Amino acid sequence: MRWLAGERVELSIRDARTDAFAGHIQLGSIIPPLNQAMTGYSLLPRFRGRGFVTRATVLLVDWAFEHTPLCRIIAGTDTGNVASHRVLERAGFARDALLYGLLPGPGGTRLDDLQWYRLRTPLPAPGSADAEPGPELRELARRSSRYYQGMISG
Ligand SMILES: CC(C)(COP(=O)(O)OP(=O)(O)OC[C@H]1O[C@@H](n2cnc3c(N)ncnc32)[C@H](O)[C@@H]1OP(=O)(O)O)[C@@H](O)C(=O)NCCC(=O)NCCS
Numbered sequence: 001m002r003w004l005a006g007e008r009v010e011l012s013i014r015d016a017r018t019d020a021f022a023g024h025i026q027l028g029s030i031i032p033p034l035n036q037a038m039t040g041y042s043l044l045p046r047f048r049g050r051g052f053v054t055r056a057t058v059l060l061v062d063w064a065f066e067h068t069p070l071c072r073i074i075a076g077t078d079t080g081n082v083a084s085h086r087v088l089e090r091a092g093f094a095r096d097a098l099l100y101g102l103l104p105g106p107g108g109t110r111l112d113d114l115q116w117y118r119l120r121t122p123l124p125a126p127g128s129a130d131a132e133p134g135p136e137l138r139e140l141a142r143r144s145s146r147y148y149q150g151m152i153s154g
Helices: 052-067 082-090 134-153
Strands: 009-014 021-031 036-043 072-077 094-104 110-119
Touching: 009 052, 021 052, 036 052, 052 072, 052 082, 072 082, 072 094, 082 110
Parallel strands: 036 072
Antiparallel strands: 009 021, 021 036, 072 110, 094 110
16 A cells, blocks of 8 residues: 555565465665665565575566666664575675664664665666656655655654
């Protein structure tokens, strides 16, 4: 529904053999001047370790680079989430930065966030229409920003 509303891409991941719901993957936090978006995902425990999220990430990122002006897709992970790090490495992402104390943790603590990025290749030629955010992406970002503001303010 949020995709239809133009806020972000939110997809289910399904077992191709049984069509059972296995988890979800999303693309949001769009920043048009940077042509950047963030991906995130989660899988039900019994479906983990079978490559589902690696495949879903590759499919979603390749689709975004082919069908939208996005040039940079990022992901944030817990520093100890080795499974997620492997997913991103296998999906062509590289380590970007460690953001100290970015996320609120339990009991008033703050958690570090290890960030990853994947760039579109080849990048669009400077000045080409594809290098510009375009009205669709700007509108998506406007609605996405409203959605996240709603989440923060409750
Ligand atoms: C992280 C998560 C999405 C990975 O999905 P998945 O479909 O199981 O991933 P894959 O099957 O593609 O496995 C990825 C790699 O991680 C490895 N792995 C899986 N669990 C692991 C663990 N507990 N410790 C170390 N490596 C692990 C796999 O062996 C595989 O490695 P390989 O590429 O060398 O073969 C899934 O574990 C999950 O939903 N976790 C809870 C939610 C979460 O952490 N979301 C991500 C937030 S950033």
